Amino acid sequence: MSRRAIVTVATLKGGSGKSTLASCLAVHWRLNGRDPVLVDADPQRTLARLAERPQALGGVPVIEDSSADVVTTARRLGKAHSPVVIDTAGFRAPATLAALAEAGLVVVPVKASPLDVDVMIDTARTLFSTVDGGVPRFRCVMMQTTRDSVIARHIRSELTEAGFPLLESELVNRIIYGEAALFGATPSMIEPRGAAAREIAALADExxxxxxxAKETR
Ligand SMILES: Nc1ncnc2c1ncn2[C@@H]1O[C@H](COP(=O)(O)OP(=O)(O)O)[C@@H](O)[C@H]1O
Ligand SMILES: [Mg+2]
Known part of the structure; x- marks a missing residue:
């Protein structure tokens, strides 16, 4: 399988929205006719636990592997599924480094909090600089934003200045994420025409x- 079909969600900043992002993307793709798989490389098992709840992430399979062999697992799964979305732990782990090195694209959730962004930039630089094969191709995604807020605008410019590329779409702060998670669902499942589902769709398209x-752009 081409490594392109592997999307790794990573940042060492805890509570940034990694698991939310990974699950929302995978479920969106499944609802849109793709056959994604989630790899839970976080020993805290957030995705595995979601999959045990009644709505079971809409049937997206969740495979747990938080070992350094996660790449072997991802490649194997990639023969039957696409995309392969890997959720990583919030700490430096061999599994995280391996998943970063293997990814066609790394997606870095950035919580729209002025207290988080500097830490995120510092830790991402350190983490990415130790990846085999060099800094992976990555894009940041703003999470839990308030539309048109001064904070989000400021963080966007801080990231750009730090040389951190950002996707246009952002996942606005909405209650529905938590409500959906209670049942092992995502907003795309419980309110497919809602604002959150539309934001997830726009992000997934990007x-x-x-x-x-065809797109060879870094
Ligand atoms: N766009 C959003 N709106 C509201 N809550 C969000 C949003 N994104 C993430 N969250 C919440 O933030 C918390 C942390 O998210 P999580 O995905 O578990 O982060 P991580 O995996 O990085 O630790 C969760 O309670 C989740 O529901
Ligand atoms: Mg998580």
Whole structure:
């Protein structure tokens, strides 16, 4: 399988929205006729636990592997599924480094909090600099934003100045994420025409465009 079909969600900043992002993307793709798989490389098992709840992430399979062999697992799964979305732990782990090195695209959730962005930039630089094969191709995604807020605008410019590329779409702060998670669902499942589902769809489209073989842009 081409490594392009592997999307790794990573940041060492805890509570940024990694698991939310990974699950929302995978479920969106499944609802849109793709056959994604989630790899839970976080020993805290957030995705595995979601999959045990009644709505079971809409049937997206969740495979747990938080070992350094996660890449072997991802490649194997990639023979039957696409995309392969890997959720990583919030700490430096061999599994995280391996998943970063293997990814066609790394997606870095950035919480729209002025207290988080500096830490995120510092830790991402350190983490990415130790990845085999060099800094992976990555894009940041703003999470839990308030539309048109001064904070989000400021963080966007801080990231750009730090040389961190950002996707246009952002996942606005909405209650529905938590409500959906209670049942092992995502907003796309419980309110497919709602604002959150539309934001997830726009984000997923941006990511898919970056994964497409024709686009060689870094
Ligand atoms: N756009 C959003 N709106 C509201 N809550 C969100 C949003 N994105 C993430 N969250 C919440 O933030 C918390 C942390 O998210 P999570 O995905 O578990 O982060 P991580 O995996 O990075 O630790 C969760 O309670 C999740 O529901
Ligand atoms: Mg998580």
């Amino acid at each position: 990511i898919e465009a970056l994964l497409a073989p």
